[in-house]
Amino acid sequence: MVKGIEIRTSPHLKRALNVQQIMRSVVYAMLPICAFAIWQFGLSAALLLATTTGAAVATEAWFSRLRGAGNTVADWSAVITGILLGLTLPPGFPLWMAAVAAFVGIGLGKALFGGLGYNVMNPALIGRAFVQAAFPVAITTWTPAFAPSRFVELIPTTLTAPFMRPESVTDWIAGLGVDSWTGATPLAMQKFQHIETPAWDTFAGLVSGSAGETSALLILVCGLWLAWRGCLDWRIPASVLAGAALTALPFWLVDPGLYPSPWFVLCSGGLMLAAWFMASDMVASPVTPWGAIIYGVFIGALTVIIRLFGGLVEGVMYAILLGNAAGPLISAWTQPRVYGAVKKARAKS
């Protein structure tokens, strides 16, 4: 009976939560957001999400085969990247471009760095940044939410043939008979026409925008659930949102007609999605508690500065990529104070 006892090193106990479970929880948390995107934008959003997820998983599988170190698809991180990427793209984004974005995100953003755990920046955002530079028109072509025919027909740009320029959607939108469609998202209307969309519409998600970024409320609920599960560091979304609101506040107080209210800043564009699901990417964010807060505030503030003074309508993507780049430095500056440290013991470089 005692023949087969094993020797191991302590600790001999282990908490149950593992990487796979964390990643799966993130996927579960994004499913309601995907469902809302499909309900809001119809078949095109469904195809878009399926394409990015499929392409991301396929890319991950291909690279892990090249590496010959076992299949890393099973850790679910590629699924997260795929879904997140789909949620950040306009619902009518051509599918072939979406596949390119997923390939670039996983390939350039993650696999070339060494795979899960080694990427410096968020792979989904690398993919999106690539297509933003490559296809500037397609990525700013918005279509109305809740089009009556959204479950029977696709947005015309969705099925653009590879390497072809997507056709214009103006005529198609005119034919939909949607009232008061200006062709702009709430962010663009605020920036260029200084018209603030009613707070409830942006909060609940009854507006146009990227597939999964519209409903701040839903994202908030899903993100809170994830934080409650312990699969997300609450400090990051909290400090991103605080940083954005506090940066926007003084401008709004000076000229409420020109600058957006902090509330509008929080609920519009991709900020909410980015704060909960992208800035909080564990691998690409600082690991120290204070580092997480500095990193979050940096992203929040930078987002608002790009939105208010930059050429772009939405700045959260570049803010996070810059935050990711600064992450290791922030981590190094915020090493925890060890128990019993008499004087500040710091790494001597």
Next chain:
Amino acid sequence: MSNGTSQDPPKGAGGTWRPMIARMLAGLRPASARPGGHGSGLLRIFRKRKTFPHGIYPVEHKEWTADKPIRRLPFAPVLVLPLAQHRGAPSQPLVQVGQEVVRGEPIARAAGFVSVPMHAPATGVIQAIDLAPTPEGPKTMAIYLKVYQADPQQVLFDTGHDIDSMTNEEVVAAVQEAGLVGLGGAAFPSHVKLMPPKDAVIDTVIVNGCECEPYLTCDHRVMLEQTDALLRGIRLIMRITGAKRAIIGVEDNKLNAVDQIRAKLPANLPITAEAVESKYPQGAEKMLIKSLLGKEVPVGGLPAHVGVAVFNVGTLAQIGDLLPKGRGLIERVVTVSGPAVANPGNFMVPIGTPVRFLLNHVGIKPTLGQVILGGAMMGMSVSSIDVPVTKGVSGIVALERDEDDPARRQVYPCIKCGECLKACPINLNPSMLGELAQAREYGLMAQGYNLDQCFECGSCAYVCPSNIPLTQYFRIAKSINRERKN
């Protein structure tokens, strides 16, 4: 006082509707609130308890043995007594092969100041002085004592001390003569701790009754069953160290022990019993000092440098019991528990009893996968169950061969989730240290990231979702750094 109010609620006991509801709710609660999860905060703010920052909440399973009184174990046919079962210089044998010894008789003497003598745990004959297996691996010299099973096993070596009339030096010498070492697991000679460095003044004696290791309940039983000896030991230690007060720190999963001690506390002495949060590693002396006094032992210093001396309850109970009688340490309380044990319990075990004898006594399930000396978090897994119970062994934990076993789970790269930073009781950055260890930057680990402060509690490896063997990395890094220094 009804017994029921002071007892811990039996955890997980089936039969009534409450555990059922609790189990159902447990599925809905976040990972952080479940036992075995990492308490991230929020809900704990409302329950203000004495504690230290960070730490983990492993499933304890103390309910298996907490209510089982200490039972005396029969003598094994042969006792194996390693000469190096304490920290410091190994003892030197005083006996020869073939010599008959009486229970309690000194059989080895201390080799210097940081060393202790050994006493015969049973009446019998010295069979051999030869190499014996140890949990650490290499065999070391040990005295083999063949027990006379028919002997009444009276302790005949009662020299008897009048401890009240002894000088401090005499008491310290008597503690060494008794062969006393820290019974919490460190096995450091107790009399050395009674001689604090010249630059330190002890004002507080902290009595460590935390017992934060899962499964172990021997200290719990000692506090309940040997309360008088414990208090006698505390009074003696306070006298020797000149401490103005003593605080008995007990985790709040043992409130009946707190009640028991409080009921017996002498009114005229500044001794108090305090409940601290049940959290691992509350029983590490640095953590307990922080929890009770809010002080931190400076890096590179001793508890004495903040005016504190910490003793385990088991050690003090033995001091209180043995010193007045003038006897030596020949037995200790050991918890034998774990999923692979058929009849777990607490036993008074003669020093030198082979683990095999003990396990046969409690019954082992065929699912046995691993035998650990000490606790499941910091204890040592043994390759042979022929190793003996030594003075520092507080428990034997037998784990099952488990499909969902950590060693069989895949190791992922570090995903920088930061769980280890939230778990590390001394506030290191195990994530960074782990990456440096993989890059073999052992020197930088020590110079830049305080590797030497790690006391290998295992909290980081316990929480790591990537299943990275962080604690083992740190052990390797430290030993390589030690080698390079030499």
